[in-house]
Every structure is written in structure tokens, then in C-alpha cells.
Amino acid sequence: MKLSASGPNLLSLVGEGWGGGCQGNGTKELCPPTLALPHKGEGKAPNPPPQGGGKSPLALNKGEKMSKVRVLVGTRKGAFILTADGKRQQWDVSGPLFGGWEIFHMKGSPVDPNRIYASQTSGWFGQIIQRSDDGGKTWHQPGTPPGEPTTTSQGMPKGESNKFVYDTSPETGKPLTTHQWYDGTQHPWEFKRVWHLEPSLSDPDDVYAGVEDAALFRTTDGGKSWHELAGLRGHGTGAKWSPGAGGLGLHTILLDPSNSNRIFIAISAAGAFRTDDGGKTWKPINRGLTNPYLPEPTPEVGFCVHHMAMHRSRPGVLFMQLHQGGGVLRSDNAGELWQEVRGNLPTDFGFPIEVHAHEPETIYVVPIAPYPGRYPPEGKLRVYRSRTGGNEWEALTNGLPQRDCYVNVLREAMAVDSLDPCGVYFGTTGGQVYVSPDSGDNWSPIVRDLPTVLSVEVQTLS
């Protein structure tokens, strides 16, 4: 079987349908089907050198030589992979992958950059997990290969990479069956999609998944099967969690590099939570947050956290972008207490927040006017940078549209690379992906006309 899809939006199918990317005995019939990245190298997007600074565009900074970056972009209608060398001025744009599907998130393993996971989702067909073992060239769904029995010889089902089933076993304590709905009534927990994939810091087969309705799942077999860390939903406040306008999604997963048992997560609109025992038990970490929309403005849970970030050198310091009325916050004690640091930002509303790769006190946000339409204030797209961990902010505008701009930047759509100088990236609902190769001083678009950008992640490759 050799199919070759035509047209720019179709995926090419390679080999006998099962070519490449498989592990195990490698026989073609038993290898999972693989999708190949279309028209790699097309769509080259030469970018003008950053304005200002006086540095020759041909000059290399420390860390740029022999390095490259791979930007993983998830959109409403497929995935795109953008690559460049360390100068980050000439870009190759590949895609779309999984055309027509929402790609909520893609992320590579920090210990094996060739291992990349993608959350592919659809209102029609549900959730798919895709995996690449070759840096995004080919993809397959982990799990039982075509034609192979779907149960073991004992009759037990084999791994199903898109099967996310809430744990209701008695062993989990008091498994929940409902959470709070918009109208205050209780509503059954219903799996909808994977919002975030977080590969572990030590094993490419070990990945966490944050899902809607909010729960944390984990695979330890490279995505073939997933199990819930049910202690999160079952720790005691789960019945009080209610969805934000976008759903009850677990969107942030931060792994503590200094303590493999410590994980931070955030849920819209429940709040932030932490485990110190590898996910068995959890506690809300929302003290210091305020919610002006609730009768009690400082409940234990009930906060629409938009995103959180940490610097790996200081995992006890967390930064948070909260919904309007909550602002931008930081915690210096692993979430035990938060303090607002919005300072001179034009609004306290926005979605992403990121930390500079080499400066733990340098953080980035994109303020959005909450009213009337959740777009950049005054139609000016501005990234704000604080070099003091908050409170004092400067607008970064060079190369960004400063008139008639009404896009948004979603919570997963900002990332940094680890080159020196640090590169900063973000994607917009208008389909632009911008890069700053100099920590935010200058910006230029890598691409301008993608579908709505849902997520941006960056891999720095040596």
C-alpha cells in the first residue's frame, strides 16, 4: 500500500504505510503507521536582521555557533515546525502536519530531543497522541500496531495511546464522579482533550499529560498507555472545581529539576496545586491570589490561573499570569504564598508568562485588554519584560505592530530557547509567530499567516 496525498494540506504517506520511526523487531507489518513531514524546506522565510543594536547580521554571538533551534507550533488546523541556525534569522517552515486537526500542544523530551509528542484533537474524532522519534520527520500513534491482536493472551487490552480514562478504582481513595458546573450544579467528569504534554526530565518514555476535564495523566511506556494520577482530583477540593470559559483544563505542568517528587500544576478555573510525593497527594497553593468574581474573594480553590513559569535554577520561585483582577504574581516559596507584581503593566490580564533562559529574574508577559474584546491595548502588540522579577516592566515593541493589531497570545503560545543571547518566541491568534533573538529587544515574524496559534515550544539543539 503506497498512498501519496496531494495538495499542500495533505499528509504524505510513505513506504508501505508503516515506514520508519518504529521500534522493536522492525517488520513492516508490525510497525505502527508513520506520517512523514510534508514539503520540508519549502516556505523558507528570510527575515530581516533585527533593528538596532549595530551588530552585523553575520556576526555570531556566544552560543549561536553550531547550534540550531526547532520551534514546535500547534495551531487550530495542524502543526508546523520552524527551524533555524543559532542566529535565528533564516527560517525553514515545514507543515502542516495533521492538517485539519487542532494541535493543542507539542513538546520534545529534554533528554532526547528527537522524541517529540503531540496532542492532536478534534471535536469529531476525539483525542489522538502522536509521537516522533526522529525530531519531527515522521510520526506515529504509539500503541498496538495494525493487524496485531488488541488484547493479550490473557484477554487484557493492550495499550491504547488515545485512551484517557479517569481512575475510579477504590484504591485511589474517594474517586470523584462530578465537579462544579457553570451554574453551580454538579456535572460528570468527561474527558475532552489533552491540553499539555510534559516529558519528564529523565526518561523520554515518561510523560505527563494535563487534560480537560482537569486531571493529570502519565505514561511510562512512550505514550502507548496512560494512567491517571488520581490523587489530584481526589485530594479534597475537586468537587469545587469549575470550568473557565475555555473549559476545565489542566494546562500547566512544571517539573522541579531539583526534586523529582515535586510537581506544580495549574487548572482553569480551579487554581494551582503542588505535589511533593510524585503525585500521590496534592495541595492547593493559592494563598495570596484573589478572585473578584466570587462572593469570597480568597477561597482555597476557584482561580482562573492562565499560566505559570519557573526557572530551572530556582524551582522554588514561581511566576503566574492570573485572570483579570488577579494580575501577575510571584511566589518565592514554591507556591505557599503569592504576591502581586503587576507594577506598571498596562493591564493585569493576559495569558502567557515566561522566564528568560539565563536570567531567573527576567520575565515576559503580553498584556491584553480584558474589555471590550481581549486584544492588545490600543491595538499595539507589546511584550513586557521585567528584569527585576516583576513590578518594574518595560514595553518591547521593536518589530511588533504598533497600530491596528487585535490578535491575542494564548497561554501556551510563548517560549524561550537556551541560546545566548536568549531567544523569545510567541504565536498569535492571527497566525503570526514572532522571534526575538536578543531577549526581546528586537522582533521579527518567522511566519505571518498560519492558522490560530495554540502553542509554541522551542528546542535548542547542539
Added chain:
Amino acid sequence: MIRVVLPYHLRMLAQVGAEVQLDIPGPVTQRSVLDALESRYPMLRGTIRDHVTRQRRPMLRFFACTEDLSLESPDTPLPDAVASGAEPFFIIAAIAGG
């Protein structure tokens, strides 16, 4: 031999053409057709029916011989023309979106 016509995105997932053919021992019903389809193409499990409840996903429908069979019992025998392979069993995705 049972013929099943898949919507575009499921063809892409299974890496097949518009129509697949399945051998089904025993009664030909929605359940037996979908069981055979998912067994041969495991990547389709969960995309047509819920993993746990086995209910049809809400934005998909089943047609055969110009009839909408979506609300029929999954164990009702499919039309003879489907069982004989004269007519295909259609899995149709709702036309929606932008």
C-alpha cells in the same frame, strides 16, 4: 466481505483509501463491523466510539442503503445489501466548523 467508507480524517489516521473491506464472521451489525474495523486498525479506537461506553461519538453518524442507522441498536442486523458487500457501510462526519 463488508465494505466500510471512512471520513477523510479517519482515512488519514488509518492510512487507507476511502473504503476498507472487512471479513466478519457471524452476524453483521454495527457492533461487529466496528469491532472488526477497530481490531484491524487499532489507531481508530476511540475515534468512532467512546473507549469505555462504546457509544457513537456525537458528531459522527452511520448510514447504509440511504438510511440513517445512527440511532439503531448496535446489535440490530445491518441491511442484507451491506452484509453481502453490495452496499457499503458509511461512517459520516458532521459538516461543521470553519
